[in-house]
Every structure is written in structure tokens, then in C-alpha cells.
Amino acid sequence: MDRATTSAASTPHRSALVKRRSKSKSHRQSYRSCSGGAASRIGLTPALTARRLNTSRKAPKSLNITERVNAEHLALLVKTKWKLCYATPLYQFRHTMLKSYARQLSAFIVAEKQRGLAVEVEGAQNHFRASFSVLQGLAEADDPETILIQIHSKPLFSSSEEPQRCVWSGWLSCINGNLDYLHSLPQGFTCLPLFGSSGTEVLTTLVKSWCQKTFDCSFGPLEINYTSLQWFMALLTNCHTESNIQHLKMIWSIPVEPPLQVAFTVSPQDAWELWSSVRTATRDLADPGGCIDFEEVERFTQGLKSHFYRHFRLDLSAGSLKEVSTALGGASINGRVKISNSRYMITTLALLTECALLKMPI
Amino acid sequence: MERASTKGVLGHLSLLETQMRSCRGKHQQLNRTEQLKAKVEALCVQKEQLKVELHTLQRLQKVRSTLDGNGADDEMDDDSENADILQLMAKCARLKDLLHAHHLIGGYDVVKTRQDKGLCITLTTAYEGIYLDTYHLEMDLSPKLRISRHDIPPFIPLNSLVETTTQTALRPFLDFLSQHLNAFTGRKQQLKLVKEQHKSVEVMESNVLCSVLVLLVRVPERKLPVLCILDYTDHSRSLPTGVKFECDDEPPNFEQWKKSCRILLERPVHKALITMKSLGCIV
């Protein structure tokens, strides 16, 4: 699928953007033909294979989104620990048909239950009701709105008037996703790459298989690798001036027999001072909103590792970073995330959206 | 090696590879003669080294004899420059023999460690000719003599021992410590032997330091139970310092108890019990 042909058909009002891109594309084609490298023979479409995590990004501004996002949704987002997956673009997804999706999902779950699939959640639950709603106020410029899916149910023998409890919640979102990629999607596809879920594994797989059937998309686990974890550390420490991170905790695992785990917790003020000491002199520290680039993040981690090495003569880079956490939130390598302060919700979700987009098949 | 799980081209390819590898695995016989030639060469080199060593040892023996018998050492002046090396080697050999002697009489061994910055002392303990536990003590020489690591149980008061003996005098400290450890091992061994050899005597109480021992013995008349309490207040000896007997009603004949006390004070407890049984003090 040569990308050049389809992008021309994108919506007209972005024509200015299209002209700029086509010029750079021709340049790339010429360069590729002369190098005749093995790459072209193996048919790698160069533009997308080279996608890497941004090497520099805006510092998180503390956006007070409490009035943009409805309080109850925000409370749910803040207090829960989410398990992340990536989702490929959804086909024929309409923000307007949420009601019917809710009905379809509820029917699907009940049908699966009839087929004897073990669906009990803390005791037998008979009656499931799924609900779809739009999570307003998170999306940036061109992002599609975030969708919140919740499943409510009532225990089997409970009396009728007892309220239904929410046993599972999940969301599909895209927070300032990469414009090139969003625009390169053909018609009818909505890109909500980041899928967070919290609840029993059975219900998660049910929701996923329903989405796969209905929107012809596929899901996969989203791990957060070492570079993203380092970004998390730097971004969260950078917020200390505005809201106290109380501690910066890193969990490393060292590959020895029996496996050794090192929990390295730094006091907030010291972590922040180390972070501001590694910021390159050109940045004026007064404006925390300035741009952060990855060298500074690496110097920050290197500083922490050398402090550790000075005491224990043990090089942490022989092991791997498993988890990073502060009072404002944390992330772990197996894709579990907790954002405990709404002010940095946007930045965190933006970073995670970027990680998810990296997983998009070409 | 059939594996159903691999589908597709790659799985098939690696299947073919493993079959091809297993069929050509015959072992090739290493060339026998080459091996033997190498062995012969190694042996010659070793013979050479042994000859040189023998020669130096003989010279050393001669120097040792002159050094010990401080006989006339005129015949040594012909090759004077390695005379002093041989002197040094002789002194060193003598010191080594001394250390070996210490090891033999159950004293202790001293070994240099950590590029001569540390000393490791091995204290062997024995009782009645049987070697029992060995304890180790690693000491740092640089800045000042300090115990850096040891495996001596905490109820042996190592620190008070260090303070009582002066810092510099290592030997008295080691003698004192070796005495303490040997006494402790002796008491522990005696307790073990009592439990093994004297089924009729019941050990009511003892402690980790084996400094208190309470035995329940039976007097021949009417199998009267008597509590025998041995105190080892002097922890550097394996014989009790005090013996007490407790009995519900009054002891039948006072004379016999005094004799038993004396026996228990002078002889190790498992031997003392044997004599007391033979004298009929206890059953």
C-alpha cells in the first residue's frame, strides 16, 4: 500500500498541509532511489519504520482540567490503576451511535454468559448493563473524543431496587496523537490507540473481542519501555514546583539468582534539585514550561545511577527499570499506570498515546 | 524430532536443519599421538623444576644448620650476595615450622590475606584428642589491629576479651581466646557424652554457653531423685567451679555426697558419673 496515493484524498480544507508534505515526500523518494540500499528491496516503507519516541517534548503545564472534564469521570480516572493496551484504528466508529453500541455490548456479554463462559464477578452476577459515554475535555486539537465504557451489574440474589454497581470500566482515547498519522488514516477509520481497563480479566477480554468483531480492530498489550519510563520520571519530577510529588520511587530488577529487586526512593526536593541541575544552562529554569529534551532526561537518570553506584558499587544499568512512581502518579513496565493528580493527566496520556502509536502496524 | 507446533516455512526450515545435524554427528577420534607428545614435554619441564627446588632446599638446610648451631659460617662467604637471601629464607622456614608446631598442638594458624593487609587466624579446638570445631578470626593490620570478621558465637564475650588483653599483644589475646574456645568446646562435648553414655541420668537444664548444668540422678536407696547442679562460672575452664545437690528430704549419708562433690569438681562430668556409679553413690 504505497502511502503517497491515498494521502491525496484527505479532506480538502487541510490542503496547505498537504502541499508542504508532498514536497518533502518527493525529496525522500529521490534520496531513496540513489542509495539503492537493501532497505528498499525489503520493501520497508521508510516514513513509518523510522517512527521513534520524540526526542524532545513540551514540559507538562499544569492544566486545570477540572472544569473541562466532568467531575465524576475525572474521579474515576484519578483513583484507578489502569492496565494499558493498544488498539488499532476502529472502522466505522461513530461517536453518535454510543447508545446502540451500549445495547450491543450488553447483549453480547449476556449471550456469552448463556454460552457458559465463566463471567462471575465476586459471586454470580446475572444482569449486565454496559454504558458508553464520551469523556469530554481531554482531547486536543484533532484528536477524536475519548470514549468511556462501563459495565454495571447486580449480584444474583439482590433485591430489585438495589442500585447496579460498576464492576468494570475502560476507556479508548487519543491525546494529541501525531497529526501525520491521524491524517494519513483512510476514510471511516477513527484512531483511538490507547485502551485502559480496570476490572476482571474476563470482562476485559469480552469487551476487547466485542470491539474486534464490531470495529474490525485488534488489541495488544502495551508495555512501557525503559525510555518511556525515564520520560515519566523526568516529567513527574519536573512538576514538583507546582504540586508536591512527595517522593520519586524507582524499582529496578537485577538479573541474578534468586532475582534481586532494588527500590530506590529519592526525597522530592533532592530529586527536583538534581533534575534542575541537569537541565542545560540555556533553559531558564524559571519557566518550567520550557521544552525538555532526552539528553537531559538521560543525564538525570545517570546522576541517580552514579549516586547509587558510589555507595553500593553496583551498576543499575546491568538490571532493568521496572516501575516509576510518585505521588502524582506512576507507571510500570507491564503497562500499569496510575495518574493520581488531574493536573498532569493530559501530559501523561499524551506520552502514553505516543507509545501506543508506535505499536500501530504500518 | 517431530514438533507439531511449528507451522509455516520457518518452522519447517529449522526442522530440516535439526534432522541434518543429528545424522552427521559421528565423533571424530582425536589424534592419539599428539596427546602423548604434549604429556612427555610437560613431564620434562616438571622434572627440571623439581631439581632446582631440591638444590635450593639443600642449600637452605645447610644455612639452617649453621644458623641454629650458630657454627662457623665461614664456608658461606664464597657467594655472599645470596648468603643473606638464604639467611632470610632460613628464618622464614623456621617461623613456618613454629607456626606448624602451633597448629599441631591445637593452637592456631595465622595466614596473611588481602595482599598482606589482613591476617586470618584459625583456632582449632579439640577435646580428649578429638578435633572438634574450628573458629576463624580475620583482622585488619592497617591503621590499627582490628577484628574485621569472625565466626565466633556471640556468647563468647569477644569484645571484653579484646579489651582485657592489650591491643598490641596479639599472642596473649589469642592464647586467652583459644583457651576460652577450647573450654567451651570441652563443656559442650562433655554434655554430649553425658547424654550418650548415661541414659539413667536426666539432663534437666543447660544453656548455649554450657555454663550451667542441672542433672537428675537417683540415689540407690529407694531410687530417691536428687538434683545435681554444676556451675561453670570460670568460662575458661571445662571443669565446674561449684557443685550443689538438692534433695526433697534430707540426704541419707552426708559423707558420700562430699565425695561425689569432690569427684565432680576434679574430673570431667561424664567420667565423674562413671566413678560415682562404680562407688555406688548413684544408680
Add this chain to the structure above:
Amino acid sequence: MNDPGKCLLKRVIRRIPANMLKTTLSHWGRVSDAQLQSVDFTTSKWALTEKLLNICEENELTVKHVTELEMIHVIDYPNLGMWYAFQLFDPDDAAPSVDMTQFKEQFKFHLSKLMRNVSVKIKKHTDEAIWIRVAWGDGFSRPNHMKPTYVVHHLQSSYVFVTRLTSKLKPLLSQALVLSTRYQGIKDANLSGRNLAALRNLLMRQYQQVFSTKFSTPLAEKSENISNPQIEREQAESATKRHQMACEAFGDGVLPQLQSAVYKLETKFRDHNNKTMTDREEPFKCIVKFTSTNLLESLRHCASSGIASTPVTPLLSSVPVKGRNYFVITDNVPGSSSQTNRPQK
């Protein structure tokens, strides 16, 4: 039997593994052999508990007897929570001659003086260890047998191991222990873990330490034995040296099972390519916690595999040497050795 006795018995029966129940009950001795035969040990725990409750009613057993049963079980399965080590220091001259009966009377006397209704049970185990079970009752209520404190002490050794002691009751227990063992004081030995035997072996040095002796027995060579002449390890010599130093620092063979070590670091930040931080006055405060199923073996493997450089830094090697797994490291002591070092090296 009153209610506390019943629910204590239920809990103890539930905890004792089914295959061990028969032996533990016979070891308890409060239930006659005939009654033991009449119990069918293959039924469910619930049925067993009911049957044993009736037997105890028959034998008019009180809650005191049930505590004996719990004690027998706890001595066999001591690892039911975190054990903390304390150290008695400055023995007075009568300390070496304290014997079991003296200690028992003194401890009960002093503890009941400090707190009115408290139930104490003291038992001597075969390995010379004294086990004390204390059920605390506050001012008015009867002792609560469901939350007992267990204390293990070897007479004449200066170490005491305690589990399930609330900080409120700690001063009372410490006071009673100090007075009954005739020491001047007691303090936290900065050693804690889930495995009682491991703490005891570490402090009593009953594990295989490695010293360079004259007739040094060859250390258990690492797993791979290069039988094949065609494979040659270039740096074999430095590998064995690393292995030797690792074993000298942490010990050889199976090591006492510590689960964690915690270091509170309050030292200045020093890094040659970060001048601003190095010139900073205040210390760089952080807490490092190592956790593993067997911490000492993990650290030994770090050193022998070269992940941790050898010779091993005193911070890590002082876990086995000083028998501690909690350190506060500051700069004022040269070589950043621990600030709260104990008098006994």
C-alpha cells in the same frame, strides 16, 4: 471452656496442617490416646474442629491449655510474620549465672507488676531456646489470646527475637526482659525478617563463612565444569577470584534467608560531571531497599557475576558481618560507615 478458648482452639486447628494435627495433639498430651483414636483425621477441618471442641469440653480444658497447643504449633512453624531482633547490652556480673527457673520467676513477676492482667507462658525448647507467649489485656479487660506476642531468647546470649509486638507494649516487654536477664539495657538490633531460624543463624554465626585458611578447602566451584578441552574460559582466574571474594563477603553454600535490607542514605551528592549538585551543602536524602527471596545469596551472585564490583563494598558486606539489615548512612563517619554503630563490633 469459655468463648476465648473456643475461638482460639478453632484458629489453632485451622492453622495446623492436617497431616501434622495428629502428632501435634499427641505431643500436647491433654487428649488421651483413646480420644485421639476416636477422631477421624481425614474429615474436613470444620468437622475436626467440632469433634476436638467436644473432647476439650469433656476433659474440661481451659484457654490456658489451648495456649500450650498453639505454642507447640508456633515452635514448629515460627514464620508467621515479621521477627525483630533486639540486643541486650552491658550485662552485670550476675547475668552469666541466670538459669531458667530464675528467669521464669523474674520475668513473670516484673511483667505482671508493669501490667495487671497479662497471661505469660514460658517453655524451654530442646535447642536451649526459651519461648515466651504473652497475651496482653489492657487495664480492665482479660488478656486477649487472639493477638499474643511471641519472644524467643537463648539464656546467656544477648539476643532476643520478638514477633507481633505493638509499639505501645514494647517498653513494658523490654523492661521485663532487662530486669529478668540482669542486663543494663536492650536496644533494637536493626535486624528483621520473616524467617526466625535465619535471623538466629546469622547472629549466632551458624552458617558457613569462608576464610582463607592454610589448608583452604576448594570452594564449591561454580556450576559449569568445563569438561571439554576445546572450551577455554579466558578470564577463568579472575572469575574464581571474584567468586572467592563474594563467598568471603557473604558466606558459602546455603545462606540464612533474609528477605530485605534497607539503607537510609543521607550523604552529599558527588558526581564529577555534575558540578552544581556536588557543591550543594545539604545531603542527598534517599532510601534504598533491596528485596529478594534470599537476599544474601542474591548479593553473593551479584558480586561473583561481576555486576557488583569486588572487593564488596562495606555497605553490603556489613549485612552478614554486623548481622544487621537496617542502616543509616551519613557522611560524618569517614568511609560512610553506619552512623548508629553498636558498641559490639
Add this chain to the structure above:
Amino acid sequence: MSLLKPFSKLPNINTASILLVESEEHLQQSLADVLVEESSITVNVRLAKSLPLPKENDKDRPRIDLVVFIINLSSEQSFISAEASLKYLDPGYFLGKVCFMVTSARSAAVPTERMDAVRKLAASLHSPLLFAEHQTSEGVAAAAERLLGILKVSAGVVPMTTALYLSNLTRCTLPTDIEQPSFD
């Protein structure tokens, strides 16, 4: 500085020797056990944690025909120590007698930047980059098979081809757009 030279010694007949450099010292042992079972030529395997190699066994070390750097991507130190060892190799080795083997490349926890760094290093040295799966015996056998192929060529027992020629075919190349700034 003791440089390891590719042609400093005479090769012995029908033997090839390979040096496996791995800081974790984990995969190299299982690879060695498989390599020595090769029957068509006698294979000497030398194992090392890093370079330089100790001088004392210089004299009884056979001529090394192929140096393999094994890098475990899940640990940063593995790449750093391999890179640091390169300067102890005589430039003569970089004519097809060096190859890189990477393990746990598929684990998602590995940052893509580390993979790029290894690929750039291998491409800049014109040496092949092999991927190995070190946890299963089939993976190790397959990796050993690939190494054996390159070893035979660099030991000169394969007629009509030389190490340099083979390395031209198998050397690692960078996708052209890897240099471009990513995303916006």
C-alpha cells in the same frame, strides 16, 4: 595495549577457533557446548567476559578466526561493555572476522533506541548482526548453526569464499530514514 591480532599465529590444520565475548557470561556457555559438537572441523571456543584478554595465556591461545560480541538488549551495561571492548581488537578483524549477536531483541521492555544504537554500531563496522533467542535449546542450536557458517568461512575452510566477501553480503545496513527526526 595488548591488541588481539587476527594473523599473529599460524592456524593449525582443520581447526577453527572462535572467541565469544559476553558480559553476562550466560549464553556463551550454552553456545560453546553446541559449537564443540561440530564434527566436520574441530572448533576451539574461547569464552571471555570482555576484552582485553589476559596476557598470560597469550601463548597457548590459538589464532582466533572469528570474534562474536553477544549483547543482551535487556541490559544497558551489556551494550556499553561490548562497545568498550572493541578498541582492543586489531583493525584487521573488522574485515569480516567480527560479528554481533543480539538476544532478547523481541522483549517489549527493550527501548528501540538501544536497538538502533547496536544496529548503527554494527553498520559502522560493516559486520553482520545476528539475532538469537537464548532461552530455548532450539534457539541456541540455531544461533550456533549461524555462527558455525560464518566461522567456517572466516577460518578459510570454505573454498571459493573469504570472510571479507561474506561480510559484504551479510553486513548490517541501516534503513535510510533512521536518521530523520521522528514525528513532528
